[in-house]
Amino acid sequence: MNLSHFGMDTVTLAGTLEAKLAASRAAGFSQIMLWARDLAGHPHGLDAAVRLVKDSGLRVTGIQVMRDYEGLSGRLHDYKVDIARSMLKICHAVGSPLLMMCSSTSSHASGDIEVIARDLAKLANLAVPLGVRIGYEALSWGRHVNLYQQSWEAVDLANHANVGVVLDNYHIIANGGTLDDLDDIPASKIAMVQLSDFMWREIRSPEERIETARHLRVFPGEGEHSHEISEMVRKLYRLGYEGDYSFEVFNDDYLQMPPEAVANRARDSAKWVTDQVLRRSLRVRENPAARVA
Structure with a gap:
C-alpha cells in the first residue's frame, strides 16, 4: 500500500476545477474523485471540463453522487432513472469507472429490500454499455x-x-457500527472505500451526525478515531481489498485554505494510513507466536 492507492475528493478543495486538479x-496524487457538478458546472462547458481532467493526467476513480434513486415508483422512479442516465453519460465522458450512489433519504422510497435490489440491478444494467460500475453506499x-x-x-x-458496495468509515463510526x-x-x-475522521468521540444526535458529515470532517490521523480507522484499513488489507481509497472530507475550514495546503494534508494522511497497515503487518510477521497461531 502506498500513495497510489489514495485519491483526493474535489469536495475537500476550494477553487476552480483547474486549481483542484x-x-x-502537485501533492503527488495520481487519482481523484470528482463530483458531477465539477464538470456540468464548468464555465466553459462539459467538454472543456473533461479535457482539463484528461490533460491533468489524474485517473478518475468515480463520480459523485446519485441520490434518492432506489425504492421509488411511477413518475418519480422514471424521473430518477432519467437523471441516472445523464450522470452515467458524464462518467463515460470523463472516463470514470464508477458512479457513486448513496442510500435514499426520501420519504417516498420503499424499504422493501427486494425493490431496492431490483433498482440497483436496473441501474447496473444501464451502466454496463458505458463501462461504468455502480457503487452503493449506506448513509448513516x-x-x-x-x-x-x-x-x-x-x-x-x-x-x-x-454493482458493488461502497464503505465509508465515517458512517460506520457515526452509527456506532462494528467491523x-x-x-x-x-x-x-467492494467498489470503493472512503476515509475521513472527526474531532469528537461521540455523535449525540441525528442532527449532529449530519452536520459533522457535511461540514466538520478531518483527514485520517487528525481526529479522534485513529484506532477505528486503522483497524478498518488493516481488516480490508487482510481480506484482500486492493482497490481505491478516497478521502471524502467535507470541511468548511479547509474550503478557506489554499487547495495546495489541503492536498498536502491529505498526502500526510495517506502516509499515516499506510504506516498503520505496514507497521502492524510487519509486527505480525515478526511475531513467532502469531505465525504458529
Whole structure:
C-alpha cells in the first residue's frame, strides 16, 4: 500500500476545477474523485471540463453522487432513472469507472429490500454499455439503508457483477457500527472505500451526525478515531481489498485554505494510513507466536 492507492475528493478543495486538479497532482496524487457538478458546472462547458481532467493526467476513480434513486415508483422512479442516465453519460465522458450512489433519504422510497435490489440491478444494467460500475453506499441517516450490512444485503441480492458496495468509515463510526461483518463481503464486491475522521468521540444526535458529515470532517490521523480507522484499513488489507481509497472530507475550514495546503494534508494522511497497515503487518510477521497461531 502506498500513495497510489489514495485519491483526493474535489469536495475537500476550494477553487476552480483547474486549481483542484493542479493541487492534487502537485501533492503527488495520481487519482481523484470528482463530483458531477465539477464538470456540468464548468464555465466553459462539459467538454472543456473533461479535457482539463484528461490533460491533468489524474485517473478518475468515480463520480459523485446519485441520490434518492432506489425504492421509488411511477413518475418519480422514471424521473430518477432519467437523471441516472445523464450522470452515467458524464462518467463515460470523463472516463470514470464508477458512479457513486448513496442510500435514499426520501420519504417516498420503499424499504422493501427486494425493490431496492431490483433498482440497483436496473441501474447496473444501464451502466454496463458505458463501462461504468455502480457503487452503493449506506448513509448513516438513510431512511431504510443506513448500515453497511444493509447496503451489502441489497448488493448481494441484486446479484449483478456491475454493482458493488461502497464503505465509508465515517458512517460506520457515526452509527456506532462494528467491523465484524466486513468478513461477509468479498473483496471483489467492494467498489470503493472512503476515509475521513472527526474531532469528537461521540455523535449525540441525528442532527449532529449530519452536520459533522457535511461540514466538520478531518483527514485520517487528525481526529479522534485513529484506532477505528486503522483497524478498518488493516481488516480490508487482510481480506484482500486492493482497490481505491478516497478521502471524502467535507470541511468548511479547509474550503478557506489554499487547495495546495489541503492536498498536502491529505498526502500526510495517506502516509499515516499506510504506516498503520505496514507497521502492524510487519509486527505480525515478526511475531513467532502469531505465525504458529
